[in-house]
Amino acid sequence: MKNFKALVVREENSDVSFRIEDGLTINQLNEGEVLIKVQYSSLNYKDMLAVQKKGGVIRNYPMIPGIDLSGIIIESKDPKFIVGQEVLVTGYDMGINHTGGLSEFARIPSSWVIPLPKSLNVKEAMIYGTAGLTAGLSINALNKVGMTPYEDQTILVTGATGGVGSIALQILAKMGFRNLIALVRKEYQIEVAKKFGATDVILVKNFDFGEKPLNKQKFDYIIDTVGGNLISNLIPFVSYxxxxxMCGNAAGIKLETTVLPFILRGINLLGIDSVNIPHEKRVQVWDQLSNEWKITDSILLEEVTLESVPETLSKIKNGTHLGRTIVKIF
Structure with a gap:
């Protein structure tokens, strides 16, 4: 096979750097039963962390980052997959401890690979990517504990103009929820959130968080994508x-609260993992994303090349990134 290019993260003299490298060979990819010609990848908060010094994501260098990919199988040692088949991969150790999707080719364990749903193409799969999978998992988790569009419930989405939040808002709107509140940090995000389906938008700086362990009940359900002090301060406002x-940590990893909202209002805190969830659960969410929840035509989207990835990662780091960015590889 000919040489190829990829984004490579290296550690030298206790410093971390990354750049596009040409002339890579198949032997520089980690082992796997399936070799994929990558057509699209996508950029996520975790990909930004992967290229940072002390980002807490990559532990072994050099590494090709990229936690998402879609493409076409060109070699397979697993009879479940055939040459020419379109597939997608998200999560697991890909782009972390296993060479990932920001590359022209990827060699992947077959147990990580999902056949592309019939109602999606390879581009649409990455328009969703890990962000779409995480949004879907969050919605399903809340549906199981009572969230429904058939009651007059108020749903709050934090980080509402980012990848997970924007997709969650649009799915909820399509499902028929009538009271969708977006929580954003910057004024220019207000109109963006409304376009995603928010019926009301709250600026963080204008919200009176107070200091009480229990505050007035404002939100029946919260999809939190940022973590940290923000969600800590919102817990006292959750209704009985x-x-x-909870699926993110952009605002920090610490959670500070009291037991009162849990023992006096009986609220639930549901952790959402999109990395190591069972294969069957992944397939279920991808089926929903490709059918009754399909919103790929309305997602705020930017398509870039590998060479433009550093610029987008900088936007994600600085909190100025909106919607979804996909990377066209081939």
């Missing part, structure tokens, strides 16, 4: 028997 799904 309400629930919060």
């Amino acid at each position: 028997a309400g629930s919060i799904s």
Whole structure:
């Protein structure tokens, strides 16, 4: 096979750097039963962390990052997959401890690979990527504990103009929820959130968080994508028997609260993992994303090349990134 290019992260003299490298060979990819010609990848908060010094993501260098990919199988040692088949991969150790999707080719364990749903193409799969999978998992988790569009429930989405939040808002709007509140940090994000389906938008700086362990009940359910002090301060506003799904840590990893919202209002805190969830659960969410939840035509999208990845990762780091960015490889 000919040489190829990829984004490579290296550690030298206790410093971390990354750049596009040409002339890579198949032997520089980690082992796997399936070799994929990558057509698209996507960029996520975790990909930004992967290229940072002390980002807490990559531990072994050099590494090709990229936690998402879609493409065409060109070699397979697993009879479940055939040459020419379109597939997608998200999560697991890909782009972390196993060479990932920001590359023209990827060699992947077959147990990580999902056949592309019939109603999606390889580009649409990456328009969703890990962000779409995470949004879907969050919605399903809250649906199981009572969130439904058939009641007059108020749903709050934090980080509402980012990848997970924007997709979650649009799916909820399509499902028929009528009270969708977006929480954003910057004024220019207000109109963006409304385009995603928010019926109301709250600026963080204008919200009176107070200091009480229990505040006025405002939100039946919260899809939290940022973590840290923000969600800590929102817990006292969750209504009786309400629930919060948590999937991100952009605002920090610490959670500070009291037991009172849990023992006096009976609220639930639901952790959302999109990395190591069972294969069957992944397939279920991808089926929903490709059918009754399909919103790929309305997602705020930017398509870039490998060479433009550093610029987008900088936007993600600085908190100025909106919607989804996919990377066209081939």
